[in-house]
Amino acid sequence: xxxxxxxxxxxxxxxxDKAISDTFDFLLxxxxxxxxxxxxxxxxxxxxPSVHYKELKQFQRTLRKVLDILYYKSILSQKLTENLxxxxxxxxxxxxxxxxxEIQEYYNSMLKDADVVIFAGGGIFxxxxxxxxxxxxxxxxxxxxxxxxxxxxxxxxxxxxxxxxHLLYKYLLDQxxxxxxxxxxxxxxxxxxxxxxxxxxxxxxxxxxxQECYNVKKDNSDLIGIGIIRPKIFSDSELMFSCKExxxxxxxxxxxxxxxxxxxELFCNGSDVDYEFGLKLLxxxxxxxxxxxxxxxxxxxxxxxxxxxxAVAASRLHANIxxxxxxxxxxxxxxxxxxTRFSEFIQTASTFITPDKFNDSVYIVNQLEIxxxxxxxxxxxxxxxxxxxxxxKSILTKMLTTK
Numbered sequence: 001x002x003x004x005x006x007x008x009x010x011x012x013x014x015x016x017d018k019a020i021s022d023t024f025d026f027l028l029x030x031x032x033x034x035x036x037x038x039x040x041x042x043x044x045x046x047x048x049p050s051v052h053y054k055e056l057k058q059f060q061r062t063l064r065k066v067l068d069i070l071y072y073k074s075i076l077s078q079k080l081t082e083n084l085x086x087x088x089x090x091x092x093x094x095x096x097x098x099x100x101x102e103i104q105e106y107y108n109s110m111l112k113d114a115d116v117v118i119f120a121g122g123g124i125f126x127x128x129x130x131x132x133x134x135x136x137x138x139x140x141x142x143x144x145x146x147x148x149x150x151x152x153x154x155x156x157x158x159x160x161x162x163x164x165x166h167l168l169y170k171y172l173l174d175q176x177x178x179x180x181x182x183x184x185x186x187x188x189x190x191x192x193x194x195x196x197x198x199x200x201x202x203x204x205x206x207x208x209x210x211q212e213c214y215n216v217k218k219d220n221s222d223l224i225g226i227g228i229i230r231p232k233i234f235s236d237s238e239l240m241f242s243c244k245e246x247x248x249x250x251x252x253x254x255x256x257x258x259x260x261x262x263x264x265e266l267f268c269n270g271s272d273v274d275y276e277f278g279l280k281l282l283x284x285x286x287x288x289x290x291x292x293x294x295x296x297x298x299x300x301x302x303x304x305x306x307x308x309x310x311a312v313a314a315s316r317l318h319a320n321i322x323x324x325x326x327x328x329x330x331x332x333x334x335x336x337x338x339x340t341r342f343s344e345f346i347q348t349a350s351t352f353i354t355p356d357k358f359n360d361s362v363y364i365v366n367q368l369e370i371x372x373x374x375x376x377x378x379x380x381x382x383x384x385x386x387x388x389x390x391x392x393k394s395i396l397t398k399m400l401t402t403k
Contacts, residue, residue: 002039002400004028005114005141009122010045016207017122018299022204024120024153026213031393037244037400044110044120046135052096052103055136060085063228086164090133097138107142114148116399121184121206123156123317123338125169133165136172143177146348151398152181153304153392154205156338159189169193180395181210185341203388208327208381212301218326224264224368225293225323226250227314228281230273235337239355241335249333249343251281252361253313260365266292267305269316296340304309311372312365317342324348324381329371331364344358347380348403 008021021043022295032039067085070076097103103382111117118141124132143150145403160166170193173181180199181191181403187202211217231246257264266281268274282291297301303322306312312323315333323330324346331351332339343352344391351371353364 002032002037002115003113003127004039004041004400005111005117006041006043006120006122007046007117007135008043009047009135011047011270012297013269013273013295015147015299015302016316016321019210019303019318019322020121020154020205022299023209023213024118027206027209027389027392028118028396032400034393035400036398037397039400042110042114043278046139047132048103048106048135052100052106055096056089056134058252060089063088076087083164084385085227086162086168090137090168092163092380093137094141097141103138107138109147111139111142111148115248116151116396117143117317118151118153119155119193121154121156123185125155125157126185126336126338127165133168133172136260137168140172140175140177141196144175147179148177149179149402151179151395151399152183153333154182154184154203154388156185157183157190157193158186158337166193179399182391182395183343185338201391203391204345204384205318205321205342208325208388210322211327214303215304216307217327218328221308221310222263223309224262225306225309225312225314225319226254226257226264226266227312227316228266228268228274228278229233229269229315229333229335230277231360233315237336239335241358246360247277247281250356251284251383252280252287252359254366256361256365256396264291265309267319268292268295269302269319269353270293270296272277311368313368327378328374329368329375331368331371333358333364346384347377350359378397 006025012277025043028041033274063085067081071081088137173193173194181190181194182201184204184205187200191197228250231243234241234246266278268278273285278292279289281288293305296305306322307326309328310332312319312328314320315335317339320332322332332343334340334352334354339352343349351367352387
């Protein structure tokens with residue numbers, strides 16, 4: 001009996017990550033049955049309890065004040081300031097995780113009996129502001145110490161603007177305990193990071209198996225789902241697109257869909273901030289509050305909401321992925337390159353809206369109508385699903401059957 005620990009980002013507002021965990025667990029059970037390798041699968045949160053972030057946050061606040069003064073006095077450049085901030089943060093966290101008995105026990109209780117540790121997927125090497133390295137680092141250090149093989153599955157990855165963060169990615173992915181790394185995103189950048197490039201593959205996000213995992217099918221519907229997102233995420237992702245511009249873009253998309261006579265409904269992926277923003281949009285439009293779907297509190301609820309739509313126009317990647325899995329045409333708003341890479345991989349790039357078209361709501365809704373008319377490339381998606389599944393199966397077979 002092999003003990004497998006499957007890790008994901010457990011956060012109530014990130015239901016896309018819960019969908020990743022559920023769908024990967026579904027695939028993992030299927031694979032272990034097919035290769036006839038009895039396994040006990042344990043699902044865990046790679047991120048430690050938030051109480052452990054208090055000291056890091058206080059340290060970072062103090063550090064930021066000092067560095068800002070040095071930058072203001074022209075002693076440090078902005079680039080050097082950001083690199084020093086990141087380097088000091090890593091040093092603090094590395095020392096904290098090695099000396100704090102509670103955080104050591106958190107990871108020990110989760111990983112101590114593991115034969116294989118798998119990061120199930122998600123954008124864990126993206127979005128610097130989320131600092132997900134806080135969870136990856138102690139896992140890798142534990143697995144390195146105890147010689148537990150690690151597999152990063154279908155991870156989201158993008159090149160950071162901070163060089164020290166790039167070096168951290170390289171350090172984490174190039175450890176001997178890491179036996180394979182697959183990405184849903186930037187395969188070229190991944191190969192820059194990993195010495196053994198043969199273990200790098202691009203595959204689909206596990207959530208493309210939503211239909212099979214949750215055993216659902218799309219409804220026969222005439223309702224369009226408009227997935228909204230908090231305005232600040234654009235600037236947080238280093239786009240020159242203000243909160244006001246992001247709000248106006250989403251307002252104009254709603255207005256244009258409404259003007260063309262479609263039935264529509266707003267929805268969110270579980271974030272309180274996104275949901276409250278949706279209510280604000282409806283108030284601005286003088287529309288009733290019941291035109292936003294209830295905020296989902298589980299991945300199952302999110303899936304069962306999306307299945308009720310004829311088409312989806314959304315900014316959250318997993319709203320687009322779930323819709324695609326259910327055969328629902330989708331238009332994506334590209335606030336992060338991960339949406340572009342997903343659309344290119346499944347060959348629907350023309351219906352994913354890049355920043356140069358953000359202010360053209362007529363164009364955006366035209367693309368939505370094109371997506372509804374053309375449908376999805378089922379042959380392409382099925383081919384990629386077969387390739388991705390076989391890749392995962394090959395990697396896991398080797399890891400689980402090696403003595």
